Structures are given as structure tokens and as C-alpha cells.
Amino acid sequence: MWRGRATNVRFVLPADVGDPAGPSGGNVYDLRVSAGMDRLLVAGDWPRPHDVSALEQTLAGIPDGEVVLVDGLVACGVPEVVVPHARRLRLAVLVHLPLADETGLDPATAELLDRCERQVLRAASAVVATSPTAAAGIRVRHGLANVHVVVPGTDPAPVATGTDGVRNLLCVASITPRKGHDVLVRALQRVEADWRLTCVGPHRPFLPQLPPDDRVSFPGPLTGEALNSAYAAADLFVLASRAETYGMVVTEALARGLPVIASSVPDALGDGGVLVPAGDESAFAAALTCWFHDQTFRDGLRVRARVRRASLSTWDESTQDLRRVLASLRP
Incomplete structure (x- = not known):
């Protein structure tokens, strides 16, 4: 059970985790599952900061044998700092996205980050991924026997009213190459329809x-x-990510009964929408054409979204799942 001092797990997080100017799914996840934990914020240009003193001092201040959870963005790029402390702490690493999977990295940088991440994860007492697909990938990538899965939760929300039921499209994602806005916009430009994308x-x-x-x-x-x-106000939710470990914005949309066309989010989407191949502009354009010109297709997507809406897990369930993993590290 998760009682008394068991709640005093230290959770080491990037210092910008609560920055409203740069919200991300990873930051939201960290904040929601860390209730009852001691949050330790460390500044740095993660994952490979020039100055690692803040992280070194933070980890050094934690007594031997304590359970510590570290966000992978902070931990996985600096094995020279984390691995020595992993030998004396009960260290768990939460991987939101493998470092080398970030879009736009040159091959040498990606190889370096992959090697650093492998050292950290192999030294950790536990590794936590945010989806079954991500966990399977991490096991294969780094030769790990066991990776725990703690999927994000979803807050209940009212069903979206939309506009005319067709033309108002919504994408919620940081404007970065990995999120595929270029693929999405080019696909929409190939569709003969009246549309608006926010x-x-x-x-x-x-x-x-x-x-x-x-x-x-x-x-x-x-x-x-x-x-x-x-x-x-949205009629359809769209996301053209080139890579995701889960895709919390998809479940946020499904919680509102919004139809979804997306890529790279099989675990979040489930059977709740249309999953297209990542980076495939033609496949996106074809799915969007069906959306705009086929009423039966639209009706079917709405039904699938509402069925998936009823099966979404809650943040309380996610928090309890993570606490069970961390409690298992105690003697």
C-alpha cells in the first residue's frame, strides 16, 4: 500500500515543467502523476546541458537507498551524472520519448543520445514508459528485460458541440518538425473543401x-x-506527428467525443479513429477527403470516438499504477 513516507518519493523534473508558455504532454503528465511526491526542479538545457551542477547537487542531496523518479529528458542524456547515483539510489526513469527519436537530429547526435540513454536505463532500478508500444520499443532498443507501462489519464469533459459538424479542424501540438504540421497543411491543401485549421x-x-x-x-x-x-468548437481533431510515445491530446479530444484522424498514436487512439502512416501526406489527404465528402464516414468516426470515450482511463488510475511501480522498489 502507498502510505506514510512512501508518498515522499523524490521526482526530479525539468525546471520549466509548469511553464504556461510552453505546455507539453510530458509536462502535464509529470504534474498530474506526481501528487504526494517531493518535486525537485532542475534547470538546464536538457537533454545535454552545458552545466550539470544543478542535477548533480540535487541527486547528491538524496540519502542512499531512497526511491527517486527522474524524468527521462533530465536523466537520459547525462549518464556521467546519473549512473553513479543509480548505484546507491532506487532510481526509476520515466521515458516520455527516446532521446534519439526527436525529429531533425543529425546522425552523430542521435547516436550519442541513444548511447547515453542506454547507459542510464540499464543502470536504473526501473524504467517507466507511457504506452505499451513505447515500452516494447524501449525493451528492444536498449536490451531491457522489463519496462513498466503507465499510460496517461484523461479528465472527463463534455461532448464538443463543433460548428457545422465538418469544416472546423483542430490540432493541439507544439509547432516542431516532429509534430508534422507541414504534412498536415500540405494534405489539407490537396483537399477540395471548405476548411479551417486551428x-x-x-x-x-x-x-x-x-x-x-x-x-x-x-x-x-x-x-x-x-x-x-x-x-x-472543433468538428474534427487532427494530428500528423512523425513520432509519439502516446499522444495525450488525442485522448483529450476523444474525451470530448471528437472524431480523430492522426498518425503515430496507436495506443491513445485505439479503435477511436483513423490511424494513418506517419509522414504520409497522401494517406492523410485521402482520409481528409473522406471526412469532407462522405457523410457515412463522418458518422462512423463519431460513433467510434464516443465508444472510445467511454473506455478512457483516469488520472487517478495512472497515479496509482505509477505508485505501485515505485512501491515495488522498496525493500
């Missing part, structure tokens, strides 16, 4: 590289009621 998320240097189109708007990051309103 891309909610932090603006990044990648933004000017997207195909220009006045039907696409970029309101920046939204939270709270502003984000709820964006979901409520």
Missing part, C-alpha cells in the same frame, strides 16, 4: 517553414477555458 501550441522556429495558407491559424499555447473552448 493549430494550438507554442510557436517555435519551425513555424516559418510551414506552407503558407490563410485558412490556418496559430493562436499559440492555450490552457484552461481557452483550450476547452477550442476543443468545444
